[in-house]
Amino acid sequence: MKKLAGSVLIALLIVSALPAQKTDIAVPLRFDQYYTLDQIYEALRALNKAYPQLTTLETVGTSEEGRPLMAMTVNNPKTGPALSKPAIYVDGNMHGNEIQGGDISLYLLDYLLGNYGKNPEITALVDKGCFYVVPVVNADGRFHFMADPNGPSGDRTLRIPVDDDRDGLVDEDPAEDLDGDGNICEMRKKDPFGQYKTDPEDPRLMVRIKPGEKGEWTLLGEEGIDNDGDGQINEDGPGYVDANRTWGFDWAPPYVQSGSGEYPFSGAGVRALAEWMMTKTNIAFVWSYHNNGGMLLRGPSRKGLGEYPPQDVAVYDFLGKQGERIIPGYRYLISWKDLYTTYGDSGGWATQTLGAYFYCAEVFQTGSEAFKGASERPEPGSPREEAVRDIFEGDLSERERLKFSDNVVSGELYKPWKPFRHPQFGDVEIGGWVKMSSRLGAPFMIKDLVHRNAMAALFTAKHLPEVSLDVFEVKPLGGGLTRVRARLANPKAMPTMSYLAQKVSLYPKDTLTASGAGAKVVAGGVLVDPYRDQAVYKKDRPEVQFLVVPGFGKVEYQFLVEGKGEITLRYESRHGGKLVKTVKLE
Numbered sequence: 001m002k003k004l005a006g007s008v009l010i011a012l013l014i015v016s017a018l019p020a021q022k023t024d025i026a027v028p029l030r031f032d033q034y035y036t037l038d039q040i041y042e043a044l045r046a047l048n049k050a051y052p053q054l055t056t057l058e059t060v061g062t063s064e065e066g067r068p069l070m071a072m073t074v075n076n077p078k079t080g081p082a083l084s085k086p087a088i089y090v091d092g093n094m095h096g097n098e099i100q101g102g103d104i105s106l107y108l109l110d111y112l113l114g115n116y117g118k119n120p121e122i123t124a125l126v127d128k129g130c131f132y133v134v135p136v137v138n139a140d141g142r143f144h145f146m147a148d149p150n151g152p153s154g155d156r157t158l159r160i161p162v163d164d165d166r167d168g169l170v171d172e173d174p175a176e177d178l179d180g181d182g183n184i185c186e187m188r189k190k191d192p193f194g195q196y197k198t199d200p201e202d203p204r205l206m207v208r209i210k211p212g213e214k215g216e217w218t219l220l221g222e223e224g225i226d227n228d229g230d231g232q233i234n235e236d237g238p239g240y241v242d243a244n245r246t247w248g249f250d251w252a253p254p255y256v257q258s259g260s261g262e263y264p265f266s267g268a269g270v271r272a273l274a275e276w277m278m279t280k281t282n283i284a285f286v287w288s289y290h291n292n293g294g295m296l297l298r299g300p301s302r303k304g305l306g307e308y309p310p311q312d313v314a315v316y317d318f319l320g321k322q323g324e325r326i327i328p329g330y331r332y333l334i335s336w337k338d339l340y341t342t343y344g345d346s347g348g349w350a351t352q353t354l355g356a357y358f359y360c361a362e363v364f365q366t367g368s369e370a371f372k373g374a375s376e377r378p379e380p381g382s383p384r385e386e387a388v389r390d391i392f393e394g395d396l397s398e399r400e401r402l403k404f405s406d407n408v409v410s411g412e413l414y415k416p417w418k419p420f421r422h423p424q425f426g427d428v429e430i431g432g433w434v435k436m437s438s439r440l441g442a443p444f445m446i447k448d449l450v451h452r453n454a455m456a457a458l459f460t461a462k463h464l465p466e467v468s469l470d471v472f473e474v475k476p477l478g479g480g481l482t483r484v485r486a487r488l489a490n491p492k493a494m495p496t497m498s499y500l501a502q503k504v505s506l507y508p509k510d511t512l513t514a515s516g517a518g519a520k521v522v523a524g525g526v527l528v529d530p531y532r533d534q535a536v537y538k539k540d541r542p543e544v545q546f547l548v549v550p551g552f553g554k555v556e557y558q559f560l561v562e563g564k565g566e567i568t569l570r571y572e573s574r575h576g577g578k579l580v581k582t583v584k585l586e
């Protein structure tokens with residue numbers, strides 16, 4: 001009996017030690033492991049099946065290797081068609097290895113749909129707005145990153161063959177998983193003239209030698225061999241067109257911006273996605289999830305593009321500061337200034353071509369894998385606090401990350417060095433950080449990350465324009481003339497058109513139109529001062545007014561109408577929805 005219990009226990013241990021199996025996806029979704037591409041698509045189909053009335057699932061394009069690019073729209077048709085409402089667009093995984101964005105996108109969908117009809121705030125949000133979600137932009141990248149042996153930065157780009165080393169061959173020398181453990185780790189070789197020695201604190205790590213010290217190791221880079229015998233190792237892996245450098249605004253050729261491709265929108269999937277997005281004229285805000293560093297980045301992507309209009313900056317500041325609070329440790333920053341310059345990125349395109357507001361979220365901080373007790377941290381408020389916070393959240397030492405791996409996830413994140421006989425280098429050692437480390441949080445932390453990041457997007461969705469149309473005065477002036485005053489108010493942060501879009505007349509402004517069968521509009525314009533009856537009338541076609549409703553504000557219009565019957569005011573806006581009000585003329 002005792003013996004039997006022991007063997008049962010051993011059997012259980014063996015089962016639990018097996019790698020994660022493909023699980024049946026059920027709604028509500030679980031976020032206890034990163035989903036494969038197939039699981040993400042299975043989850044989208046499951047959500048679509050569970051909430052058919054609120055969701056539309058589409059294939060918007062096809063990747064280089066023929067994988068579908070799937071988009072889900074959340075809209076309640078009972079409150080109007082999708083295009084008639086302000087929309088937020090969310091995507092993830094534009095870089096193949098930056099997989100969290102796919103899981104955040106799924107979480108947002110699962111959260112919205114699961115809480116619809118249960119939580120009044122979410123119900124109202126879904127009823128008022130529209131959500132477009134594309135969990136995986138680089139479908140080939142996610143597929144290969146997860147299915148193939150890789151390091152944390154592998155399979156990042158699109159699968160467009162490029163001759164990286166200009167030897168006439170394409171993709172001829174990728175990195176290889178020489179020891180067959182599923183990871184592309186690092187190679188090192190014993191070398192008394194090497195620049196590294198064994199770390200005296202942790203023999204699994206190495207530290208750079210100081211001047212005059214004897215070396216011990218030479219680092220040879222990623223695991224791999226010289227496949228084409230050109231003397232270089234791993235010099236030309238699959239692809240290298242960057243899905244976030246090939247968009248058709250401020251694109252630059254590869255000698256200026258590496259990875260941009262031979263022409264804008266080189267990627268078939270990215271191009272199809274952009275074409276699809278252009279049909280969604282109601283997109284007011286775009287969120288794109290990348291990793292890593294804990295940043296909420298706004299544009300512009302390049303200094304030369306010029307700072308955004310101050311009214312737009314105010315919108316970004318308001319939403320960004322709230323984002324910092326929702327996701328502790330993350331910082332709201334400007335991409336060119338605080339990070340680096342980019343050409344042809346999706347944010348430039350979204351702001352300057354769609355006229356949307358845009359955040360790139362660089363999710364995950366290595367600081368969340370720190371290994372320090374509360375009493376080992378400085379007292380809050382001490383002068384060192386800022387500096388130490390930078391250490392925790394920025395360049396966490398390898399020693400500390402390794403302690404986290406050892407003590408919190410049973411050593412899963414790091415492979416100890418092991419000897420290997422290499423065809424070109426002879427005796428080497430292979431070891432280091434595994435694929436699912438470094439840029440990806442340990443699986444037990446997924447739920448916190450996806451929830452907080454999805455909630456930051458949800459907060460911006462709450463601040464999509466929410467315009468109301470109110471006819472607040474209908475006053476007979478005598479002689480068959482009536483004065484009609486209307487107010488368009490918006491209690492949310494986003495205006496109905498970004499000031500950047502207004503500045504370059506990117507698309508027609510909102511319209512407020514007055515019409516009636518027995519009525520003629522003889523004058524119409526902005527009501528500047530209702531108390532002193534000052535209006536600025538439009539010269540031609542006074543029945544149509546062009547306008548933008550500001551964030552946290554209002555605009556008022558005045559029409560002088562001749563005749564009898566009814567007058568109908570119609571408001572139409574790409575990002576602010578559509579409204580109609582009819583009033584009787586006395």
Ligand SMILES: [Ca+2]
Nearest residue numbers: 163165169236
């Ligand atoms: Ca080549």
Ligand SMILES: [Ca+2]
Nearest residue numbers: 177181183184
């Ligand atoms: Ca390996």
Ligand SMILES: [Ca+2]
Nearest residue numbers: 173226228232
């Ligand atoms: Ca080679």
Ligand SMILES: [Ca+2]
Nearest residue numbers: 165167228230
């Ligand atoms: Ca080569």
Ligand SMILES: [Zn+2]
Nearest residue numbers: 095098290291
């Ligand atoms: Zn990225």
